[in-house]
Amino acid sequence: MNLRASWVAPTGQTREDTRLTQMGATTPVDPIRARSGILPGSYSGQHRVSGFWMEGKSAMAATLYNGRAVIQGLHPQGSYPVSLIEDMVLSFADGDAQSGRVDLVCLRVYDGSYDSSNKWQAVAEVIQGTPSPTPVAPTAPPLSLPLYTVSVPAGTSAGKGGINWANALTDLRVPVVSLGGILPVVGEVIPGAYPGQFQDNSGVLQRWDGSAWVSYPSALGGIAPKGTLTTASYVGQYRDTPQRVLQRWNGTTWQPAFPAPIFIENRDAGYMTAATYTEKLLDTALPALTTTFNAPTSGSVVLTYGARTWTENSPAAYGFTSVRVTQGATVVWEPDDERSAVGAGQYANSVSTSLKLSGLSGDLPYTVTVMHRGSQATARTWFDSISLRIDPLF
Incomplete structure (x- = not known):
């Protein structure tokens, strides 16, 4: 048959068999085993995996197209390279009269040295499922590579329209590449086998860090594009945001990489009679x-x-504006006359002051509250257009 395998038959492997099946695809699973899968590639270069593509040919038959694959056996068996050099047609049995079923299409290696088949060959098989009101695909046999499931509704036959190929197929193919190659993701994302392994997931290059796939370039210290990263993988990682704000991960939350000044104000006058x-x-x-x-x-x-x-009816009185700074329950600055903006007299005058506050712990939250007092408890001291600005220093 057209499906060829290396080192299965006890005798008779030809030079052609060897040339067609030696492909060097050994995406590792562990130190001994390789991952079973299809070699990527397409004739047009537009598809990740075209090998062993299947589509309907007639009412109850489908065409399985050529391709190359690796099927991993048990530890002592090693891996079996297989190649389908010409397209082949697979036939499906008519549907059950009462219930639907799901068939499994797979590549399978028979190796009589390890099983009881007394055969040494590679085949493409249709494993027929069991009819049921809620049908499921049969379990893949040992030393096989699932390719597709095919839904066969109850009563399906060539005389009744056959299988609806437009929605009957579920693609189960997974790709493999050579050791160190970038693995294209098709279908389920599978954990990596070693830190430093790379994969292409829907156009995003990712690196396995030992526990998760991390999108490139974030794994190498680059700025992650907006919308691609929710939780960082290390302290000091940067990302762009839809608001065009560069952010840095501090180990718990995203914070602006370069904090902007903060400015707040109250523009409704109020007074006090406290000293x-x-x-x-x-x-x-x-x-x-x-x-x-x-x-x-x-x-x-x-x-x-x-x-x-300004002060009301007391030209000799003063008004003081200062701040209290706290970090949680700890007071860093109490309001103090020496750190105050001071205004005097019964005519309104605008006053402000700028002071440097140092010794803060980076990334910790601090609260600043503007506070006031008058020099005379018996006089009304008014404050209006109150403002506060905080400028971080770097």
């Missing part, structure tokens, strides 16, 4: 001005804050 710092103002619908930022790796930021300040 101690507080974040709450009276006669305003706005809450206290507060925000959280993640410290840059340098541990330093510049804080700029201020307000439009």
Whole structure:
């Protein structure tokens, strides 16, 4: 027959048999065994795998096209290269009168040195399934490579239209390549056999890192394109986002690689009659001005804050605007007059100050709250157009 195999028949292997079947395809599964599968390639170069392609030929028959494959045996058997040099036709039995069935098409090696077949040959077989209200494909026999399942509905025959080839076939073929080659993914994604193995998965080059396939170039320190990476594989990995923001993985979350300044403001005036710092103002619908930022790796930021300040009926009074900085329950900065923007008098004047805050722990979140006080508890001290800006330093 046209399906040839190497080193199966005890005698009679021809030079032609050897030339046709020696292909060097040994995608490893473990140190001893290779992966069973089809060698990739197509005549047009447009398809990943065209070997052993099958399509309907007539009502109850299909054409299996030429190709090359490797079928792995048990550890002591090794792997069997096989080649189908000419297309062949496979016939299917009529359907059961009551129930449908699923047939399995496979390549199979009979090696009488290891089985009881008393045969030494490679064949393409149709293994007929069992009719059932919920049919399933039969189990692939030992030393075989499944190619397709074929759905055969109840009552199917040549006289009744035959098999609907447009939707009857399920492709089970998997590819193999030589050791170190880039494996094209067709169908199910199979775990790698060693760190450093590569595969092409729907146009994305991936590398096996020992536990998962990692998309290239992220495995080599490149910037992962937007939409391709949800969870990083190492601290310091970068990705682009649909918002065009470059992000860095800190081990837990994605954060902006270069944090932008933060600016917030309250533009509704409020007053206070306290001589101690507080974040709450009276006669305003706005809450206290507060925000959280993640410290840059340098541990330093510049804080700029201020307000439009005046005192009511007390020209000698002062208004102080300062900040409290916390990291969780730990207070880093308490509001302090020396770190305040100070305004005085009954006429509104805008004041601000900029200070460097250092010694922060990179990537940890910090909270900044703008706070105020008046120099006289009996006077109303007003604050309006309150603002806070945080600039990370690198």
